[in-house]
Amino acid sequence: MNSLSPASAINIMRGISSFGGDAKRPQEGDDPKPPPKHRREEIDLPIGSRPPISFNVLLKDLDVHGYYILLSLFTTESLDYINKNSSSIATTKLNMPGSDKQICILDSAHSEANILAERDMDRAQWTEAAQNYVKFMGIVGTPEDVARWTSHFGFLVTYEKAEKNFPALLRTDVMLRQAYNMQGFSFKRDFYQEQLNNELVLLRIDKKLKLCSAEWKPAIETRPPATPLSLRRGSRGGGDRGGRGGGSARGGARLIGKGGPFQEGSGGDASSTVCLICTRRGHYYSACTQNSFEDGSPLFCRISGNNISTIRSNETLCCLWNVKCDKVSCNHDNLRRHLCSFCGGGHHAFSWTCRKQPAY
Numbered sequence: 538m539n540s541l542s543p544a545s546a547i548n549i550m551r552g553i554s555s556f557g558g559d560a561k562r563p564q565e566g567d568d569p570k571p572p573p574k575h576r577r578e579e580i581d582l583p584i585g586s587r588p589p590i591s592f593n594v595l596l597k598d599l600d601v602h603g604y605y606i607l608l609s610l611f612t613t614e615s616l617d618y619i620n621k622n623s624s625s626i627a628t629t630k631l632n633m634p635g636s637d638k639q640i641c642i643l644d645s646a647h648s649e650a651n652i653l654a655e656r657d658m659d660r661a662q663w664t665e666a667a668q669n670y671v672k673f674m675g676i677v678g679t680p681e682d683v684a685r686w687t688s689h690f691g692f693l694v695t696y697e698k699a700e701k702n703f704p705a706l707l708r709t710d711v712m713l714r715q716a717y718n719m720q721g722f723s724f725k726r727d728f729y730q731e732q733l734n735n736e737l738v739l740l741r742i743d744k745k746l747k748l749c750s751a752e753w754k755p756a757i758e759t760r761p762p763a764t765p766l767s768l769r770r771g772s773r774g775g776g777d778r779g780g781r782g783g784g785s786a787r788g789g790a791r792l793i794g795k796g797g798p799f800q801e802g803s804g805g806d807a808s809s810t811v812c813l814i815c816t817r818r819g820h821y822y823s824a825c826t827q828n829s830f831e832d833g834s835p836l837f838c839r840i841s842g843n844n845i846s847t848i849r850s851n852e853t854l855c856c857l858w859n860v861k862c863d864k865v866s867c868n869h870d871n872l873r874r875h876l877c878s879f880c881g882g883g884h885h886a887f888s889w890t891c892r893k894q895p896a897y
């Protein structure tokens with residue numbers, strides 16, 4: 538090229554650019570030229586650090602289109618899984634409103650079944666997911682969004698006795714994020730405390746129920762051993778790799794899906810529980826679908842939200858009082874009544890005054 542004059546070099550370039558003749562000449566309406574290529578931005582990673590977390594476009598799409606985003610997709614393990622399997626991961630095709638275009642949105646039910654369900658997160662997973670979620674907000678949202686979710690998780694994650702209260706904290710978190718997705722609302726500490734208090738009461742009731750159930754347990758253990766999480770989760774088999782923080786809390790046996798009000802550690806088995814509504818064994822009152830007692834007589838109560846209410850007068854009854862195993866201290870004033878949930882009498886339901894205790 539040294540011997541070429543500037544003019545002849547320009548001519549050669551012109552020759553190259555016109556190669557292919559008129560057929561290649563840009564026409565009006567042609568697609569615009571692709572943008573010039575840039576080298577991707579790089580950062581320095583210190584020795585011993587993990588590669589930075591990256592949020593898959595599938596997650597960003599959920600946010601852009603206003604869909605509820607499962608927090609369980611934000612554990613580092615879930616984020617890795619989505620990134621590695623994004624081409625084969627289950628999505629739902631949806632029509633864009635006001636357009637004939639379709640979008641592919643991550644299938645929530647499938648994600649909960651195959652990656653991780655929100656209500657199955659343990660405390661370590663939940664804390665990690667919360668941190669990653671706030672980072673995600675820093676990418677897709679505004680500084681106000683980051684502040685909003687920092688307040689949300691800050692209140693819940695650092696709440697007193699977080700280990701003991703964890704099931705109530707998680708339920709409050711999920712409930713409030715789901716509600717927020719329908720209608721945004723500002724963070725108010727008092728409002729959060731009120732919502733959490735409801736869940737804390739339910740947690741106390743659940744613990745009493747388990748305590749009562751444990752007392753009725755026959756001498757010989759008849760329940761099948763709980764299946765480890767890693768065996769039930771088909772495709773992933775995670776939990777054995779260890780390494781990352783919080784490993785000690787993982788992999789514990791836990792029930793999935795129905796049951797509740799809570800599924801806590803290995804003690805969350807509904808099979809030994811007796812229903813406060815229908816007296817049948819094997820489900821929590823919150824999962825009761827019966828219409829009558831086993832002898833065919835009509836029920837006295839029904840489930841109403843998280844509470845038990847009388848069918849005739851729609852009065853809320855105190856579950857804690859009804860499952861009484863020891864002294865009950867209630868602070869609900871007149872909001873819940875101390876009446877038997879089987880008959881409305883002045884005795885505890887689980888005193889088995891008006892109904893026969895179900896056999897094992």
Ligand SMILES: [Zn+2]
Pocket residue numbers: 812813814815816817820821822824825826827
């Ligand atoms: Zn029932």
Ligand SMILES: [Zn+2]
Pocket residue numbers: 855856857858867868869873874875
């Ligand atoms: Zn009470």
Ligand SMILES: [Zn+2]
Pocket residue numbers: 877878879880881882884885886890891892
């Ligand atoms: Zn009764």
